[in-house]
Amino acid sequence: MPTVLALETSCDETAAAVVRDRTVLSSIVASQIDLHRPYGGVVPEMASRAHVENMGTVMATALTQAGVTWDDIDGVAATCAPGLVGALMVGLTAAKTLAMVRRKPFLGVHHLEGHIYASYLTDPGLNPPFLCLLVSGGHTSLIHVKGCGDYAVLGKTRDDAAGEAFDKVARLMGLGYPGGPIIDQLAATGDATVFPLPEGNISLPEGGFHPYDSSFSGLKTAVLRLVQSLQAQGIDPLPVADLAASFQATVARSLTKRTLRCALDYGLTTVVVGGGVAANSGLRHHLTTAATAAGVKVLFPPLKYCTDNAAMIGCAAADHLHHGHISAFSLSAQSRLGLEAVMGLYG
Ligand code: KG4
Numbered sequence: 001m002p003t004v005l006a007l008e009t010s011c012d013e014t015a016a017a018v019v020r021d022r023t024v025l026s027s028i029v030a031s032q033i034d035l036h037r038p039y040g041g042v043v044p045e046m047a048s049r050a051h052v053e054n055m056g057t058v059m060a061t062a063l064t065q066a067g068v069t070w071d072d073i074d075g076v077a078a079t080c081a082p083g084l085v086g087a088l089m090v091g092l093t094a095a096k097t098l099a100m101v102r103r104k105p106f107l108g109v110h111h112l113e114g115h116i117y118a119s120y121l122t123d124p125g126l127n128p129p130f131l132c133l134l135v136s137g138g139h140t141s142l143i144h145v146k147g148c149g150d151y152a153v154l155g156k157t158r159d160d161a162a163g164e165a166f167d168k169v170a171r172l173m174g175l176g177y178p179g180g181p182i183i184d185q186l187a188a189t190g191d192a193t194v195f196p197l198p199e200g201n202i203s204l205p206e207g208g209f210h211p212y213d214s215s216f217s218g219l220k221t222a223v224l225r226l227v228q229s230l231q232a233q234g235i236d237p238l239p240v241a242d243l244a245a246s247f248q249a250t251v252a253r254s255l256t257k258r259t260l261r262c263a264l265d266y267g268l269t270t271v272v273v274g275g276g277v278a279a280n281s282g283l284r285h286h287l288t289t290a291a292t293a294a295g296v297k298v299l300f301p302p303l304k305y306c307t308d309n310a311a312m313i314g315c316a317a318a319d320h321l322h323h324g325h326i327s328a329f330s331l332s333a334q335s336r337l338g339l340e341a342v343m344g345l346y347g
């Protein structure tokens, strides 16, 4: 049961955690949301600088709270891809330095593999194969999880990620940033049947629609046109709660349909959800209801493990270390990397 110190700096959270196998001994997250809010999105250069400022404290707190010494740590890990390169480099360089100085194995971890591993923290008895619906600010994927480092991406978005769609729709409705939690809260008081919106199907050249791929840019444009038309009719204030509820229900329906179809086609009886949008109450409700009816088990991690954190990175690293997978010190940060290439990070 390896114990790992893990760092995560791929976007706008500076995070450190100590994880033993599938148990979190400590998990510290310093969010930069307030720093980026005035800009309506993450400013990469500011994110890197803030990671440098926060990393020392975050890491020291994680070690203290875990109550471990360096003798207890079997490896040091950091997210190395995908993400903002300047931001990734902060955690990666810190992890490499510590591993060198303390003479411990170093592991680079794929950020999306971390989101998958959040489910093992939630249910330590979980075992592959299962389907993971990964819905974050940068990704929307349906992943067949076959084992440690063994993944097949069966479905993806053709344009915007689900979280990106929430953020863009919130912006065009004049709401704040990040949009997901704001829309989620507003949707609770709105009527989802007021504005019918398009789900965004991907047409296939041979006819019909792709069963697992999604598209959210058409939905975003439909909301934009709707808002413009309501404004042209002089409707003020905008019915933001009904708009939010209609948009959220459309996203939730679209993701639920594709996820269940994929799970049933591949004979997978467990679906786990990862990424920031897994926090969405509409998605939780739709997917849980439909999956229960179809006899499929669904697992949603608690909120703290849905959004970016280092505990999920530590859990993935502990499993790789257990399998003898170790990264070279020459491993670099990469802005893009497919999940199928995860094993290229080791050996
Ligand atoms: O996984 P995450 O923390 O960072 C990435 O790796 O992208 O996801 C952030 C995304 C943002 O787009 C945010 O708006 C969205 O997750 N999000 C939500 C909710 N909470 C966060 N989207 C919908 N409903 C929520 N409750």
Ligand code: ZN
Residues within 6 Å of the ligand: 111, 115, 136, 137, 275, 276, 307, 308
């Ligand atoms: Zn993430």
